[in-house]
Amino acid sequence: MAQQRGRGMLKGMAVLAALVVAGAFGLGRAGASAEELRIGLIAPLTGPLAQTGMDMVNGFQMYLDEVNSDLAGAKVKLIVEDEQGKPPVAVQKAEKLVLQDKVHLFLGGVLASTGYALAPVSTRHKTIYIVPIAAADDLTQRQKEQYPYLIRTGWTSSQPTHPFGEWACQKGYKRIVAIGADYAFGHEVIGGFQRSFEECGGKVVQKLWVPLFSIDFGPFLSQIKGDVDAVFTMMVANMTLQFPKQYKAAGLKMPLLGGGTSADEFSLPFMGDEAIGYTTALQYSAALDTPKNIAFVKKYRKLYGKVPSYYSESDYTTAQWIHEVMKKTGGKWPGAEKFIEIFRSIKLDSVRGPVELDDQLNPVQNIYIRTVEKKQNFGYPDKELWNTIVKTYEHVGQYWKYDKAEFLKQPVYSRDFPPCKYCE
């Protein structure tokens, strides 16, 4: 028995040795013919934001697996770092990626604050930082000049809500209450909505700011004015599930509108029927009815057991975008400046639709107005909640219809801007 095991071990070691030798040869050959492209991905993998981070990594990895980690001849070495949901840790991990691993570019960060923390690192080390998720407006607006190496492949917070405000107004809503998480991201999402909604003739008659991560909405629900046409929400993370439930239990019946994160695919599978009819705006919906997206959703769901969220889609699309750049360079790293130039020139046919960058390196893309429906979709057997697209605004940039120079003159959307001039 012992002898047998010994022989098994010997055999195993022989196989291992063979593998090592083969691997060494393989590496040697790859090194000779192709370049190594080192990419750092910074995402929260522990702590409260861990699932978001895993969605991001999964999306990026799925694309790499599809192309066998071979971007036009460049072999990708992906280094994933855990930022633990803390901006200072993200900074240190970024420095590790740049200084020790000598990555060509890094991407990631979930929170706006992490985006703000990582952006200066890219400037300091003249290394490209791609922002797939963090949506803080000013990263690609008022502060963009400070971050020449920053490319955004996701969105700005107010980008989807600019057209959404107009949609709500054209839909016939006159008076709306806005309730949202009280931090920069919430201010920007609601600010964008308020501006276009009011310019079209609507009135935001009340703004309620809820402390971030509040789970009991009791204190706020009882203050919502009853005589309005709709309620606009801006929820994130754990708040998303509780709001519609407590809203319904409080006897409120006005239709619910919301920022993209209020009912995105990250939360939707865990919501109940109270979410039906929730209308939100974002640059992606898993229910998007295009062959590209259907294939993406099916494959992703098979691999990871859940419908992809925009976190996954954005990272998948980022990987695709990098691939397109490498195709143009023939797999050679072109240097940071040149990389940005090529990146910008590409009009990408992505899962979420056509995407391209504006001159501040923020995507111009479709914005989807989506309503939650319970239905069978894409041939899945069960009735599930899906973000059915009710209207598509094509080619929406971060300034939408507004003049860029004029837009940049106004302060960034905040708690008090735009002022609530119709508040009662």
Added chain:
Amino acid sequence: MQFWIIQVFNGISYGTLLFLLASGLSLIFGVMRIVNLAHGSYFLLGGYVALTVIWSTGSWLLAIPLASLAIAVLGLVMERVFLRPLGFEPLRQVLLTIGFALLFQQGALDIWGGNNMDIKAPAALDWSLVVGRIYFPVYRIFMIGMAAGVAIVLWLVMEKTRMGAMVRASVDDAEMARGVGIDTSRVSMAVFALGAFLAALGGVIGGTFIGVYPGLDFEILPLAFAVVIIGGMGSLRGALVGSLIVGLMDNFGKALFPEISYFTLYAPMVIILAVKPTGLFGTE
């Protein structure tokens, strides 16, 4: 008027949830003189285990006792294997509970994943009672009832049973209790398991109301602290009064002064502590 009625109702229902969490924390402190920093973890783990039970059996009613008992066993093991061998060294024991809180956090993430989840209430509780123009969510009424039931049972156990008398004696003076032949080791084991049981119960009941998600453990813990600080450590009555005060204060703070709602809880807590370090009902 309507505003006040709703806010008071909300505050009380939130407070009752805190009572489930804080009563155990308070009793554990009373008997063992340790602040159990893993108490928020019990709350969260209770919710997670309940979800597992619901996924596999479909029964919400079954989830309540199973999850609470499972976590009670976890608490029991923790007390027996790790805390007890340290003897009477409150500080080291407190520090140990922090270590466990961190381990539980990672364990829960690896077992249940990091999604924001929710325990669906049974249909019988998922509606609202309408009085005049005011909606009273039945689930909140259920929460109040549940906590009231627990409070009464706890009170009866503490006042009328032998075990309760032993616990009270240990709270008052552990050395004296040992002196008169009370097995304080067994008392602390029982109290620790009971505390874990109550916290997990809170987690299951609260899971419907506030969700089950990573990070909840450290979000709810400071609230439970606020309760026992205000009410006084080791006092059941203090935990009850403290819960209601914190529930109402949190609620009115957010409703009336949302701008400074982060202090409406902690600033009064500091002041109460400074004036009466042992809390309203605590004894040194």
Added chain:
Amino acid sequence: MRGGTTARLLALCVLPAALALAVPFAGPYVTVLAARVCIFAILAMSVDVLLGYTGMPSLGQAAYLGMGAYLAAILATRHGIGLGCDFFAVLLGGLLLGALAAAFFGLFAMRAAGVYFLIITLALGMVVWGLAYRWNALTGGDNGINVFRKPVCGVDLSNGLAFYYTALALFVLVLAALSLLVVSPFGRTLVGIRESEPRMRMLGYNTWLHRYLAFVIAGACGGLAGVMWTHLTGIVSPQDVFLITSVDALLVVVLGGPGTLIGAALGTAVVVFLRDYLSTLVPWWQYVLGGVYVLTILYLPEGLMGLPARLRRQSSELAARKAVTLRESASVESRS
């Protein structure tokens, strides 16, 4: 005995010094982490003064770190102060702010002892966190404040090496100052208070004042560390002030060994490397960290610093046993 002292001296001074100087050879990321260790160790040592020497477990020390950090960030970004040689003035400012804040908070905290102290400091820490989070105009709220430039005074602190040596120098300075403090009569009184406050009071010491001063000194160290903290990563956010940072500061002291000062630094080094270095290598680093921590508390009440003594005890037992066997075998040999 003399050999023992030399060995001890070697272990306590020369070895760490050599290590500290050798750090840059381990690569730029390790240098960044080492700087982090130096800075956080200052905060940890301040906790040790409270916990290890005075018996007051503080769970709100991040408040002072945060104040120093926000002070440095606000002065640098709004007023352009502290980016030249006036950086040292800001360091002093952080120290003073920390001391002042602690002097105010101490009035509340000193009312409590033991576990109550733990909780009241926690509550005070949460108040400061709330301020950082809420007071948008001053602190930038959730987004925090970015400081783009690092101080330049003779040397450019944006150079990782220069920054590391500055942090190291500050650390050594604080270590020296606190070491003097704890062996002074004042420090001995603190230890007396830790052992038995009533006895010290009976002996005529103003124990309240001693504890209060210890608290203020700890706050000052926290504020000082905060200024460096800002320049370490170039960002300050409410995360830095949150409960978790305070918990960390307490944990590293317990891990390293309370009442030793240098243990706090050792604990910091272990935690930073487990968390920030091991996490770049394996995904299950949290279990290692939690495990090391729990095992230390269970089996090494004196922390990692207690390890040599324990080993020595064990090895001397072993040696004794060996000596016995040797003698036995020798006697056997001589007989044959």
